[in-house]
Amino acid sequence: MALNIKRACLTSVALAAVVGLASIATPAAAADGNLSLKGKRIGVAVVGTQHFWDREAFNGALDEVKALGGEPVPVDGGRDNQVHADNHDILLAAKVDAVISILGDAAVEPKFKALKEAGIPVFTVDHLSPYSINNSTSDNYYMGTTIGRFMADAIGGKGKVAVFNAFEGALRICAIRTQMWKYVLQDYPDIKIVKPELAESFANAPEDARKKTLDLLTQYPKGTLDAIHVGCWDQPAIGVVQALEETGRTEIKVTALDAGPDTLEIMAEKNSPFVANVAQQPHKIGMTSAMNVARYFGGEKLLPQTFVEVVPVKGPDSAKKVYEDLGYGKLK
Amino acid sequence: MTSLASPRQSFDIGRLARAVAPSLPLIVFLAMFVYLGIASPSFLEPSTFALILKQSIPTTIVSLGLATVVMAGGDDVVSGGIDLSIPAAAVLAAAVVADLVTNHAWFIGPALLIGLLTAVACGLVNAFLVVLVGMTPLLATFASATAFVGIGKVVTASRRINVTDPLVVWLRDGVIAGVPVGVIAACVISAVFYFVLHRTRWGLNLQAVGGNRDAAEISGLSPAKFIATAFVIAGLAAGIGSIFVLARGSGWAPGTEENMMMEMVLATFLGAAFSPRRIVTLWGAVLGAVLVSALSVGFGSVGIDIFWTGCIKGGLILVVVASSALSRKVNI
Numbered sequence: 111m112a113l114n115i116k117r118a119c120l121t122s123v124a125l126a127a128v129v130g131l132a133s134i135a136t137p138a139a140a141a142d143g144n145l146s147l148k149g150k151r152i153g154v155a156v157v158g159t160q161h162f163w164d165r166e167a168f169n170g171a172l173d174e175v176k177a178l179g180g181e182p183v184p185v186d187g188g189r190d191n192q193v194h195a196d197n198h199d200i201l202l203a204a205k206v207d208a209v210i211s212i213l214g215d216a217a218v219e220p221k222f223k224a225l226k227e228a229g230i231p232v233f234t235v236d237h238l239s240p241y242s243i244n245n246s247t248s249d250n251y252y253m254g255t256t257i258g259r260f261m262a263d264a265i266g267g268k269g270k271v272a273v274f275n276a277f278e279g280a281l282r283i284c285a286i287r288t289q290m291w292k293y294v295l296q297d298y299p300d301i302k303i304v305k306p307e308l309a310e311s312f313a314n315a316p317e318d319a320r321k322k323t324l325d326l327l328t329q330y331p332k333g334t335l336d337a338i339h340v341g342c343w344d345q346p347a348i349g350v351v352q353a354l355e356e357t358g359r360t361e362i363k364v365t366a367l368d369a370g371p372d373t374l375e376i377m378a379e380k381n382s383p384f385v386a387n388v389a390q391q392p393h394k395i396g397m398t399s400a401m402n403v404a405r406y407f408g409g410e411k412l413l414p415q416t417f418v419e420v421v422p423v424k425g426p427d428s429a430k431k432v433y434e435d436l437g438y439g440k441l442k
Numbered sequence: 443m444t445s446l447a448s449p450r451q452s453f454d455i456g457r458l459a460r461a462v463a464p465s466l467p468l469i470v471f472l473a474m475f476v477y478l479g480i481a482s483p484s485f486l487e488p489s490t491f492a493l494i495l496k497q498s499i500p501t502t503i504v505s506l507g508l509a510t511v512v513m514a515g516g517d518d519v520v521s522g523g524i525d526l527s528i529p530a531a532a533v534l535a536a537a538v539v540a541d542l543v544t545n546h547a548w549f550i551g552p553a554l555l556i557g558l559l560t561a562v563a564c565g566l567v568n569a570f571l572v573v574l575v576g577m578t579p580l581l582a583t584f585a586s587a588t589a590f591v592g593i594g595k596v597v598t599a600s601r602r603i604n605v606t607d608p609l610v611v612w613l614r615d616g617v618i619a620g621v622p623v624g625v626i627a628a629c630v631i632s633a634v635f636y637f638v639l640h641r642t643r644w645g646l647n648l649q650a651v652g653g654n655r656d657a658a659e660i661s662g663l664s665p666a667k668f669i670a671t672a673f674v675i676a677g678l679a680a681g682i683g684s685i686f687v688l689a690r691g692s693g694w695a696p697g698t699e700e701n702m703m704m705e706m707v708l709a710t711f712l713g714a715a716f717s718p719r720r721i722v723t724l725w726g727a728v729l730g731a732v733l734v735s736a737l738s739v740g741f742g743s744v745g746i747d748i749f750w751t752g753c754i755k756g757g758l759i760l761v762v763v764a765s766s767a768l769s770r771k772v773n774i
Contacts, residue, residue, distance in 0.1 A: 191602075
């Protein structure tokens with residue numbers, strides 16, 4: 111009997127693990143078979159499509175709007191926050207039935223207000239706003255604390271760390287992630303953050319971060335810097351790793367957030383300085399937002415935020431596993 | 443024209459090129475607008491027209507500056523007058539104003555004055571580089587634009603600055619007799635520029651310098667003085683444009699200058715296609731800015747595959763510049 115219970119427990123744990131993994135890799139559309147956006151024109155505004163995260167969130171929203179029978183009206187800000195904000199005016203003029211707005215800084219707020227006043231509901235992705243019906247996002251709190259713990263572990267709980275932190279004041283999701291990271295570091299008094307903090311560029315981030323890292327390395331010779339962290343995303347980390355490899359300073363550990371296939375590949379390399387990350391599921395986040403639009407039109411009451419699971423990544427083997435689990439393929 | 447071509451053939455080709463080349467941008471734009479009008483019914487509505495005007499404001503103002511420089515220096519893109527740094531100067535001035543108002547609690551009036559002086563100083567730097575140092579305007583202003591962007595990043599630490607001053611909000615959202623305040627302001631500024639450059643002796647002399655530098659010099663005018671002043675006026679336009687940059691983005695954000703520069707060049711040289719003599723004019727630049735804005739709004743309304751938008755705009759710049767070069771070649 112005891113054995114049976116144990117077996118049953120093991121079976122349910124295994125089943126839960128499989129179901130859990132499946133929920134990571136596959137969209138959850140099937141669970142809401144009665145959702146529909148038939149006859150609805152849904153504006154989908156994205157800040158840019160150069161980066162994996164933005165593009166996938168955008169494609170996820172477009173795919174799901176189409177799958178639910180709606181007609182998407184896509185607009186792209188070209189990684190320019192002002193163009194992105196202006197694009198909402200276009201959607202207002204086009205009289206869409208709802209808007210899904212992906213990322214964006216405070217420039218979008220007056221546009222959201224105008225849309226709301228015109229009776230067009232706004233749904234956001236990674237952007238908290240009083241005008242948004244619902245914000246679909248990752249668990250940014252967990253991301254921030256997890257990467258804080260991982261980074262502290264990677265440098266043995268002490269040392270100097272430089273941080274790229276351009277967006278803490280501009281984007282709430284970045285404020286959450288970076289402040290949670292700093293919150294964890296309060297319990298590691300021997301870890302010091304280099305001042306002033308670095309500011310990465312919004313467009314062309316890898317090359318910009320590469321140059322800034324090269325300058326930083328000149329200021330901090332070997333043995334005086336232990337880690338470089340990117341507070342809100344990981345495109346700059348690509349340039350950071352390049353700079354470390356160019357200068358042979360790969361003893362410096364790199365941590366960041368997002369973990370798309372491009373950065374997971376870098377992390378999976380043997381002896382990669384890029385040691386920790388937290389993977390998001392942007393495609394699923396975009397899809398979730400589109401489904402929330404359908405739920406709203408179906409009369410469901412939505413919570414202010416919908417959180418999509420994230421997956422911590424620590425070290426090359428973990429990077430390879432997450433790469434495979436998230437459906438990006440297989441790494442050697 | 444090769445020596446193998448018969449005189450008859452060369453005449454025909456020349457005549458055809460002369461007839462079609464200058465009008466090519468107009469033909470292409472007209473075709474695109476017909477398409478947009480058919481593909482998106484909302485594109486032809488009055489509210490869309492108001493939106494087009496509103497979104498064209500910053501480009502209109504900086505295009506006035508560029509048109510002034512081209513009119514003074516001549517429309518040869520390499521050796522004539524060009525100023526690629528106007529958007530960068532506008533964004534730098536906007537950074538200064540945003541920093542003073544938000545980070546140092548200045549009143550908007552004095553802050554705007556400092557912003558204006560900053561932009562005029564940018565114009566003076568260009569005048570110095572071109573007239574006194576003797577650099578090609580294209581290279582000089584390309585280099586100075588890079589420097590202005592760099593200074594802007596130093597001022598703002600490359601971080602977004604929100605501006606919620608009532609004047610800026612009023613310029614963004616205000617309406618007088620159904621017309622957006624920003625549009626009225628842009629009309630007034632354009633009218634002042636038009637009056638100064640087309641209706642005063644000084645303005646006509648400036649055009650004479652741009653039309654034929656040698657002839658102007660023989661008749662006693664100092665080309666250097668007019669060209670230097672044109673760069674300073676361009677700086678002034680950048681300074682005026684900065685407040686609209688702030689209004690449009692509800693604050694300052696890095697990277698705004700790139701798209702604006704592309705639109706400014708497209709608008710100004712597209713405007714030449716409307717002039718009977720196919721030369722850059724102020725009202726042509728204003729019309730060009732409105733058309734470029736219409737194109738952006740049109741693309742958004744139709745939901746053109748966003749990955750093609752950049753290709754189409756780049757292609758249009760090519761058509762406009764090539765047509766200008768071709769018509770000049772044909773006229774020689």
